[in-house]
Amino acid sequence: MNAWLIAALLMVAETGGAFHGVARLAGFSKVAKAKVLAYFNNDNDLALVVEGRLVPLGLDTQLWTPDSCCAHRATPSLSRDGSRVAFVHLASARPHREAVAVFDIASQTQTDVFTGRAVWGISWSPEGGRLAVVADREADAGHNVYLIDLASKSARLLTHRPLDLEGLSYTISDYAPPSWNPSGTELALEFRRAGPGANNGNAGVIVVWDLTSDHFRKLADGVDPSWSPAGDRIAFFDGKRENCFSVKPDGAEKNLLFSATRGFLGAGGGAPLFFPVVWSPDGGTVLWHEWVDADLRTEIYRKDLKTGKVRHIGLSELQVVDWR
Secondary structure, eight states: OOHHHHHHHHHHHHHSOSSHHHHHHHHHHHHTTOEEEEEEGGGTEEEEEETTEEEOOOOOOOOOOTTTOSOOOOBOEEOTTSSEEEEEEEEETTTTEEEEEEEETTTTEEEEEEEESEEEEEEEOTTSSEEEEEEEOSTTTOSEEEEEETTTTEEEEOOOSSEEETTEEEEEOSSSOOEEOTTSSEEEEEEEESSTTTTSGGGEEEEEEETTTOOEEEEEEOEEEEEOTTSSOEEEEOTTSSEEEEEOTTSOOOEEEEEOOSSGGGOSSOOOEEEEEEEOTTSSEEEEEEEOSTTOOEEEEEEETTTOOEEEEEEESOEEEEEO
16 A cells, blocks of 8 residues: 555544545544445555554555556455455566455455456455456456356356347446345346447446356446345446436336435536445445546545435545445
8 A cells, every 4th residue: 555545544543634535434434333445546555444443454556567557447345244355466567467365354364366467346245255356367358257266266257258238249347346246146247338439338238147047137228336235226327427326136116316416515517426336234325436536536425325315425535445
């Protein structure tokens, strides 16, 4: 983790004052009595905040090399019991290879479980024995989803390009990590239509992939799926990232959860929805981010789905990826 980020979070933990946006995030985790995994996309850094207290991890998360130019999004994941972090780090510079590592917080031990040319996102299975990973493993393979069995460190290729849906060719998106249902039998995935315009949100579709049959079904047009821990709903954004909807896993009862505020609590200016929705452990609250500037700073909000009340958490360069 970068020195500035450690210093910022330590100051939050010790003084509760400096770095306004991060302090709000730490304050939220304290009030919610939560473990929060936060991610700094610009430099592939991550931080674990437990009830307002920074838990030092000391991880080497560097991805940048002179040959590869820049870092990229490589979304980490926190196990459901909060005991382990799965993250991406540089395995070798020449050839460029990235590794998925599992870090045990109690024992401070790290184990590499997967390598590829590029790893874009990780999601931890509910029972804790598997990871779903979006990665490019070989030069010509493109984006695919792999299931990693942690006991054996074996990786199963789940998707095979191209993916045919309604007569069109799709590929796995590198924008959104997979999202598990509570029983660990299905994944919600984001596909992107192959060819020109693939980076446009309107080229995205949400599908549900059955891990037993290897069959998938289209759920809706949209991006960034996120399955509720309660299992009853999947949240996603429309292609323009203006609205968040929820839908049942069978595609029924599509409802509007919230819309972008267009700036700080509606003060004006565009603020597209960014990063997948984060659910509270009981599925009763959602947390979301709105992108407000070129530095990937986001306004973070939460909504109580029972009361409909929305609260502003703060402005931060950190993305909340897991709430345990």
